[in-house]
Amino acid sequence: MKIAIAGFGALGSRLGVKLQTAGHEVTGIDGWPAHIAAINTNGLTVVHDDLPPKKYFVPVVTPKEVTGEFDLIILLTKTPQLDRMLTDIAPIITQKTQLLVLSNGLGNIEVIEKHVARDQILAGVTLWTSSLVKPGEIHTTGTGSIKLQAIGHADAISVAAALNKAGLNVEITQDVLTAIWHKAGINSVLNPLSVLLNANISEFGTAGNGMDLALHILDEIQKVGATQGVKVDITGIMNDLTDLLKPENAGNHYPSMYQDIQNGKRTEIDFLNGFFAKIGRQEHIDTPFNALVTALVHAKEDIERVK
Numbered sequence: 686m687k688i689a690i691a692g693f694g695a696l697g698s699r700l701g702v703k704l705q706t707a708g709h710e711v712t713g714i715d716g717w718p719a720h721i722a723a724i725n726t727n728g729l730t731v732v733h734d735d736l737p738p739k740k741y742f743v744p745v746v747t748p749k750e751v752t753g754e755f756d757l758i759i760l761l762t763k764t765p766q767l768d769r770m771l772t773d774i775a776p777i778i779t780q781k782t783q784l785l786v787l788s789n790g791l792g793n794i795e796v797i798e799k800h801v802a803r804d805q806i807l808a809g810v811t812l813w814t815s816s817l818v819k820p821g822e823i824h825t826t827g828t829g830s831i832k833l834q835a836i837g838h839a840d841a842i843s844v845a846a847a848l849n850k851a852g853l854n855v856e857i858t859q860d861v862l863t864a865i866w867h868k869a870g871i872n873s874v875l876n877p878l879s880v881l882l883n884a885n886i887s888e889f890g891t892a893g894n895g896m897d898l899a900l901h902i903l904d905e906i907q908k909v910g911a912t913q914g915v916k917v918d919i920t921g922i923m924n925d926l927t928d929l930l931k932p933e934n935a936g937n938h939y940p941s942m943y944q945d946i947q948n949g950k951r952t953e954i955d956f957l958n959g960f961f962a963k964i965g966r967q968e969h970i971d972t973p974f975n976a977l978v979t980a981l982v983h984a985k986e987d988i989e990r991v992k
């Protein structure tokens with residue numbers, strides 16, 4: 686399959702290497718000059734667990750440079766960057782192109798619908814992870830999985846088969862929205878609290894009232910979900926959080942929002958806690974914890990960008 690990955694950052698690079706290794710024709714699309722130059726000159730360096738670094742040569746171009754037709758475009762920008770990416774790559778999207786979004790957060794499907802027909806859209810949620818440590822180098826660990834669903838009549842079966850050929854552990858679901866809200870619930874606890882408490886996941890777990898804060902955030906998300914016909918399973922999310930706190934799982938990991946703040950970047954907060962607070966306002970559901978967390982992360986973004 687001819688596949689473009691729009692947003693060839695930490696996760697896009699990892700998935701791109703796996704898809705290319707499985708025999709797909711992969712093109713990365715990205716706008717970060719140093720990262721593009723490093724990959725196109727010396728290859729993408731992947732350090733997986735404790736193994737020696739390996740180099741992969743996946744061609745990467747900017748949205749302005751990309752040409753040709755693709756069977757599948759995997760969207761892997763940060764959520765606030767998605768709309769701009771879709772505008773920039775409009776010339777390569779034909780009526781036959783399928784688009785799969787794997788970015789975290791809520792509201793992605795609505796953004797993509799502004800650019801293409803529903804029948805071209807697939808939405809997914811992924812447990813694959815990756816860290817971009819410097820231009821042209823990612824560090825990866827363990828394995829992951831993907832749950833995806835066609836939003837209209839996109840061909841989920843052929844997309845899942847192509848991704849599974851690369852060992853991406855794809856499962857087709859008929860309820861991707863519940864999976865997306867579940868992951869957004871986890872991220873709405875761990876991401877902002879890592880920023881505000883200056884803590885990795887395991888350190889957050891040592892806070893005496895950490896899980897109480899989590900419950901307040903999740904309780905609001907559950908009430909907001911009910912207004913949207915989405916059942917949020919607080920017990921399931923709390924169980925997943927407890928697992929993630931363990932150092933042998935994700936405990937030593939600093940969530941991506943923490944890394945964004947460190948790098949002076951805008952975060953995905955408006956598509957996590959901010960999204961729930963916004964829907965809460967529209968539906969007259971009180972969301973004081975999500976609203977406060979959103980405001981504090983925005984304040985932190987401003988402070989770090991000025992430094």
Ligand code: NAD
Nearest residue numbers: 692694695696715716717761762763766770788789814815
């Ligand atoms: P990232 O910032 O490393 O990668 C995004 C890339 O998109 C960047 O390289 C950026 O240059 C590029 N980009 C954005 N807008 C662009 C534009 N208009 N033109 C050209 N290039 C553009 O982010 P990431 O960590 O790979 O995460 C991507 C998404 O996947 C996020 O929603 C994140 O929450 C989600 N996610 C990440 C992980 C992870 O472990 N990294 C795990 C699960 C989900």
